Amino acid sequence: MKKDLLSIADLSCEEITLILDTTEAMREIGQRPIKKVPTLRGKTVVNLFYEPSTRTRTSFEIAEKRLSADTLSIPVSTSSVLKGETLVDTALNIEAMQPDMIVLRHASSGAAHLLSRICRSRIINAGDGMHEHPTQALLDAFTIREHKHRIEGLKVTIVGDLLHSRVLRSDALLLTKLGAQVCVCGPATLVPVGIERLGVRVSTSVDEAVADADVIMLLRIQHERMQGAFFPSVREYFNTFGMTKARVARARPDVIIMHPGPMNRGVEIASDVADGPYSVILEQVANGVAVRMAVLYLLAGGVEDEAAA
Amino acid sequence: MDPANGRDGMFDVLVDGDRILRVGRDLAPDSDTQVVELPAGLVVCPGLIDMHVHLREPGQEHKETVATGTAAAVAGGFTAVACMPNTSPVNDNAGVTEFILKKAAEAHLARVYPIGAVSRGQQGDELADIAELKQAGCVAITDDGRPVATAMLMRRALEYAGMFGLAVIEHCEEQTLKADGVAHEGFHASTLGLRGIPGEAESIMALRDISLAALTGGVVHIAHMSARQTLDAVRYGKSRGVLVTCEVTPHHFVLTDEMLAAPIPYDTNVKMNPPLREAVDRDAMLAGLADGSIDVIATDHAPHHYDEKRVEFDHAPFGITGLETAVSLCLDRLVHPGVVTLSRIVELLSVNPARILKVAGGSLAEGAPADITVLAPDLRVKVSVERMRSKSKNTPFDGWQLRGGVAATIVGGRVVYVNEDVSGFSRTLRRELR
Numbered sequence: 001m002k003k004d005l006l007s008i009a010d011l012s013c014e015e016i017t018l019i020l021d022t023t024e025a026m027r028e029i030g031q032r033p034i035k036k037v038p039t040l041r042g043k044t045v046v047n048l049f050y051e052p053s054t055r056t057r058t059s060f061e062i063a064e065k066r067l068s069a070d071t072l073s074i075p076v077s078t079s080s081v082l083k084g085e086t087l088v089d090t091a092l093n094i095e096a097m098q099p100d101m102i103v104l105r106h107a108s109s110g111a112a113h114l115l116s117r118i119c120r121s122r123i124i125n126a127g128d129g130m131h132e133h134p135t136q137a138l139l140d141a142f143t144i145r146e147h148k149h150r151i152e153g154l155k156v157t158i159v160g161d162l163l164h165s166r167v168l169r170s171d172a173l174l175l176t177k178l179g180a181q182v183c184v185c186g187p188a189t190l191v192p193v194g195i196e197r198l199g200v201r202v203s204t205s206v207d208e209a210v211a212d213a214d215v216i217m218l219l220r221i222q223h224e225r226m227q228g229a230f231f232p233s234v235r236e237y238f239n240t241f242g243m244t245k246a247r248v249a250r251a252r253p254d255v256i257i258m259h260p261g262p263m264n265r266g267v268e269i270a271s272d273v274a275d276g277p278y279s280v281i282l283e284q285v286a287n288g289v290a291v292r293m294a295v296l297y298l299l300a301g302g303v304e305d306e307a308a309a
Numbered sequence: 310m311d312p313a314n315g316r317d318g319m320f321d322v323l324v325d326g327d328r329i330l331r332v333g334r335d336l337a338p339d340s341d342t343q344v345v346e347l348p349a350g351l352v353v354c355p356g357l358i359d360m361h362v363h364l365r366e367p368g369q370e371h372k373e374t375v376a377t378g379t380a381a382a383v384a385g386g387f388t389a390v391a392c393m394p395n396t397s398p399v400n401d402n403a404g405v406t407e408f409i410l411k412k413a414a415e416a417h418l419a420r421v422y423p424i425g426a427v428s429r430g431q432q433g434d435e436l437a438d439i440a441e442l443k444q445a446g447c448v449a450i451t452d453d454g455r456p457v458a459t460a461m462l463m464r465r466a467l468e469y470a471g472m473f474g475l476a477v478i479e480h481c482e483e484q485t486l487k488a489d490g491v492a493h494e495g496f497h498a499s500t501l502g503l504r505g506i507p508g509e510a511e512s513i514m515a516l517r518d519i520s521l522a523a524l525t526g527g528v529v530h531i532a533h534m535s536a537r538q539t540l541d542a543v544r545y546g547k548s549r550g551v552l553v554t555c556e557v558t559p560h561h562f563v564l565t566d567e568m569l570a571a572p573i574p575y576d577t578n579v580k581m582n583p584p585l586r587e588a589v590d591r592d593a594m595l596a597g598l599a600d601g602s603i604d605v606i607a608t609d610h611a612p613h614h615y616d617e618k619r620v621e622f623d624h625a626p627f628g629i630t631g632l633e634t635a636v637s638l639c640l641d642r643l644v645h646p647g648v649v650t651l652s653r654i655v656e657l658l659s660v661n662p663a664r665i666l667k668v669a670g671g672s673l674a675e676g677a678p679a680d681i682t683v684l685a686p687d688l689r690v691k692v693s694v695e696r697m698r699s700k701s702k703n704t705p706f707d708g709w710q711l712r713g714g715v716a717a718t719i720v721g722g723r724v725v726y727v728n729e730d731v732s733g734f735s736r737t738l739r740r741e742l743r
Contacts, residue, residue: 086616193507
């Protein structure tokens with residue numbers, strides 16, 4: 001493993017498989033009566049969150065605590081950014097207190113790369129702007145593998161706001177690396193230019209895109225990032241792209257439905273689909289803890305190796 | 310090398326005071342003439358003119374001053390620079406113009422030609438006092454940093470500036486299409502999650518301005534062109550007889566948007582406006598330089614303090630420095646690979662800027678000011694920010710090895726720069742430099 005986990009683009013297939021295999025072992029820890037191992041005892045992990053996040057931050061915190069790391073979370077509100085301290089200065093101040101790892105969530109793409117260049121601590125990208133959210137893609141892959149026992153050859157359809165989604169970029173990279181056939185679907189106004197060069201198929205017809213899918217993954221319609229008029233109304237979006245039971249019926253009978261959360265019911269997904277028997281949305285959340293434990297464990301384990309090299 | 314006078318060969322140049330007295334073969338110097346023998350391989354040409362720089366003074370002296378900017382200019386082979394009005398306060402009145410000229414006189418290095426604002430405060434509402442600006446010394450007008458806000462204001466600017474023979478220099482950017490973009494809209498911006506700016510944001514505005522130049526008979530100069538569509542628009546205008554000229558920066562004919570991803574992902578020193586575009590655009594710029602569609606190479610020298618660039622890509626200001634890398638990039642990427650001849654480079658960097666701005670220079674004619682650049686086309690140059698004279702170091706070219714550089718710069722008969730790396734240089738020339 002490299003020093004940091006910044007993006008799926010940096011990971012080889014072997015490294016991805018190693019993380020997923022390690023996740024299996026980590027999940028077992030979460031099923032014990034005493035859910036704690038001493039693996040990261042004496043390690044300090046700082047969760048530096050520049051964007052509000054419930055799921056990801058909680059997931060990282062639980063993962064860190066289960067591995068016995070000393071952990072603290074710093075929610076940086078927009079107001080303190082406006083007070084003038086730069087990301088670099090904040091990071092250098094935290095660095096001065098000798099943490100071992102920094103988990104960063106930030107609204108700007110590339111923020112984790114910036115920290116990676118100036119920090120000795122290991123950096124884990126917990127979502128940077130519209131760029132990547134690598135641990136989300138890893139937990140998605142783990143969840144798919146658990147249900148389908150493979151990734152290669154599966155037809156995975158991802159529907160939603162492709163343009164603003166860091167989950168899309170990480171998932172598209174990871175799933176194509178492992179050999180899935182990925183189809184991405186959304187309104188033409190929300191398709192990133194040139195995205196097909198990642199080896200994904202682009203469709204603007206959801207009925208066509210979900211046909212025979214093994215996996216359907218919905219992406220959140222991110223109201224807060226929609227500065228322009230990308231589609232006329234939420235109602236029209238739901239009618240045109242929303243995942244309904246009728247659309248799910250076009251997929252394979254054993255299709256699973258995924259969503260990285262938080263969901264907008266009645267926007268990108270109908271409630272009866274979100275709560276339906278094929279939904280694995282809460283399993284994704286459960287697996288998130290195990291995946292993050294695996295990532296923390298593997299990165300920490302490399303500390304001495306790299307120093308010796 | 311003096312394309313304006315059709316000279317290309319071995320000549321003697323006799324300088325008397327601040328003027329060129331004679332140019333000819335085997336001039337016989339009299340006893341009190343100081344003779345400077347140049348080593349073989351060096352090229353004497355009319356002083357280079359960078360018609361698009363940001364000197365940042367007044368108001369942003371932490372980035373650059375007239376003194377540091379002109380020091381960078383002469384080290385880069387430029388005997389004159391034209392500076393953009395987006396200072397603080399904006400150069401929209403004679404007071405600011407005179408201040409800049411006073412600072413330039415104090416620095417006493419490169420000539421400085423201020424460019425005035427089109428609109429008061431560059432706000433896009435009403436015309437600045439253009440006649441007053443011209444009288445104070447401005448050589449063109451622009452709202453650079455942003456486009457002239459409306460078609461009507463642009464129309465009026467072209468008509469009004471036309472009375473004084475001033476070109477309107479346009480920063481082409483359709484702002485609703487650019488929106489909050491930070492990089493060229495394409496594969497790299499998409500995968501890096503950066504908001505994109507399509508080439509059409511530039512070409513749409515260029516087409517507007519070319520149409521208005523046709524309507525008014527005014528002169529429009531398209532600044533820092535980056536997109537192939539804009540070059541097509543300029544070619545269209547020229548073919549119709551519109552008075553349109555254009556410039557390209559070295560970074561837009563050397564680099565592409567691949568630099569966003571590697572070697573340094575999200576390097577804020579590759580964030581500039583207009584953005585680095587795709588290889589097909591870069592190749593279009595090379596073709597335009599070769600076929601004569603492009604009139605000028607200008608640097609868009611945009612110094613920024615390192616604190617301002619050491620931030621998230623989204624938050625970094627646009628722009629890179631350019632004065633001290635332009636000549637090496639032109640020689641290495643244009644002349645040595647055979648894209649254009651050295652003579653054409655002199656046109657792009659000297660003859661044409663002088664013609665468009667209607668300033669002295671661009672020629673080694675007898676009686677012309679003795680503004681002379683000595684090029685060292687085969688000099689091995691390693692770009693080093695440590696050695697740069699600009700106050701700011703925001704360049705993506707640090708560490709690049711290039712073939713070709715500047716040997717010396719002479720402004721008004723005064724040696725203002727001698728490159729210590731050029732061997733065999735006459736001691737006389739060095740002694741001139743205090």
